[in-house]
Amino acid sequence: MKDKQIERLIGAEQKRQRRVINLIASENYVSKDVLTALGSELTNKYAEGYSGHRYYGGNEISDQIENLCKERALKLFRLDAKKWSVNVQPLSGSPANLAVYLALVPSGVEGKIMGMSLDHGGHLTHGHKVSATGKFWTAVHYGVNRETEQLDYDEIMEIAKSEKPNIIVAGYTAYPRIIDWQKFRHIADEVGAIFMVDMSHLAGLVAGGVYPSPFKYADVVTTTTHKTLRGPRSALIFSKIDERELGKKIDKAVFPGLQGGPHLNQIAAVAVALAEANRPEFKKYAKQVVKNARVLADELARLGWRLVSGGTDSHLILMDTWRGGNPSTSLGAGGISGKTASDVLEQGGIIVNKNTIPFDTRSPVDPSGIRLGTAAETTRGKTEKDFVAIAKQINKILKSHV
Numbered sequence: 001m002k003d004k005q006i007e008r009l010i011g012a013e014q015k016r017q018r019r020v021i022n023l024i025a026s027e028n029y030v031s032k033d034v035l036t037a038l039g040s041e042l043t044n045k046y047a048e049g050y051s052g053h054r055y056y057g058g059n060e061i062s063d064q065i066e067n068l069c070k071e072r073a074l075k076l077f078r079l080d081a082k083k084w085s086v087n088v089q090p091l092s093g094s095p096a097n098l099a100v101y102l103a104l105v106p107s108g109v110e111g112k113i114m115g116m117s118l119d120h121g122g123h124l125t126h127g128h129k130v131s132a133t134g135k136f137w138t139a140v141h142y143g144v145n146r147e148t149e150q151l152d153y154d155e156i157m158e159i160a161k162s163e164k165p166n167i168i169v170a171g172y173t174a175y176p177r178i179i180d181w182q183k184f185r186h187i188a189d190e191v192g193a194i195f196m197v198d199m200s201h202l203a204g205l206v207a208g209g210v211y212p213s214p215f216k217y218a219d220v221v222t223t224t225t226h227k228t229l230r231g232p233r234s235a236l237i238f239s240k241i242d243e244r245e246l247g248k249k250i251d252k253a254v255f256p257g258l259q260g261g262p263h264l265n266q267i268a269a270v271a272v273a274l275a276e277a278n279r280p281e282f283k284k285y286a287k288q289v290v291k292n293a294r295v296l297a298d299e300l301a302r303l304g305w306r307l308v309s310g311g312t313d314s315h316l317i318l319m320d321t322w323r324g325g326n327p328s329t330s331l332g333a334g335g336i337s338g339k340t341a342s343d344v345l346e347q348g349g350i351i352v353n354k355n356t357i358p359f360d361t362r363s364p365v366d367p368s369g370i371r372l373g374t375a376a377e378t379t380r381g382k383t384e385k386d387f388v389a390i391a392k393q394i395n396k397i398l399k400s401h402v
């Protein structure tokens with residue numbers, strides 16, 4: 001590169017990524033092909049509009065790229081193009097979710113979004129008050145059960161019946177367990193709501209066949225492409241084709257409702273990742289991600305750490321570092337806060353994020369827990385034995401700071 005300052009910083013980040021153990025549940029390492037597509041001349045092109053209907057000339061290649069990406073997205077999740085449509089233009093997860101609400105929820109206080117609260121594992125764009133989704137629409141929230149720390153579908157049904165939301169969102173950022181999509185479908189049907197799944201964290205696991213697919217039950221499915229799916233930073237919106245014309249409305253909301261020109265380099269990179277995720281090796285990868293998470297959870301629990309909900313069925317673990325919870329260890333109330341845990345682990349070369357736990361008594365900037373995920377390190381070839389060693393390392397670092 002001619003720009004030596006940026007070249008040096010990219011080099012430094014490459015080294016940092018190689019040096020650390022990365023347990024950020026929402027990160028991954030993309031292939032060289034994905035990087036090549038991202039860094040290509042496609043970034044030079046404006047392609048406002050959709051295939052065959054662009055506002056600029058010179059888009060014959062753009063159309064082919066966007067069409068191929070859409071085909072691959074439907075193919076990966078085994079969707080019939082007559083029954084599902086997909087928009088591949090959202091720049092990332094938050095604009096994708098915003099586009100769905102803009103398309104399908106009546107604007108203003110009349111429109112109601114129901115999602116899981118952020119501090120129980122939801123996402124800002126599921127109606128949190130600091131997000132546009134909680135400012136422009138009325139939002140109501142459900143959480144997990146205090147005892148089981150898992151979804152309580154009866155309670156969710158009660159909230160839905162009393163609140164009558166226009167849309168119900170399931171799919172979270174810090175919920176380690178299987179979500180019963182069918183039960184959500186039933187709840188949505190009872191109150192006449194649209195059922196939206198945000199499978200951002202789960203997309204790679206669904207593609208790999210190790211987590212239940214939401215497509216049989218959802219009306220709309222959004223996902224980022226850079227977490228377990230192992231693509232570039234971007235997002236997709238799938239919608240059922242029926243008389244409600246969800247896809248048409250969503251297309252209009254993405255462009256011109258929210259965005260201008262799509263990022264074609266990103267769309268091409270997504271297409272690359274979707275094809276990669278459709279290969280048999282990816283199925284093995286997804287299986288290993290879940291196996292590794294189980295082993296990491298089991299070993300941490302064996303070492304005396306309290307895990308929210310008692311374990312995991314996915315790629316992520318929520319660890320209560322504050323309460324610790326095992327009387328046989330030196331931990332107990334006043335263990336180690338999530339922020340301190342994250343800081344000291346980073347000093348020891350392990351990267352995690354601090355995270356609130358359900359019913360947290362501490363603040364979001366220094367909560368009671370940390371979130372751990374296995375997707376990134378599994379991409380680097382780590383297996384069960386490595387995750388037993390990682391659990392021991394985490395335990396050693398944290399216990400020396402309690």
Ligand code: DSN
Nearest residue numbers: 025026093123173174
């Ligand atoms: N920031 C993402 C995560 O870490 O889960 C969600 O947007």
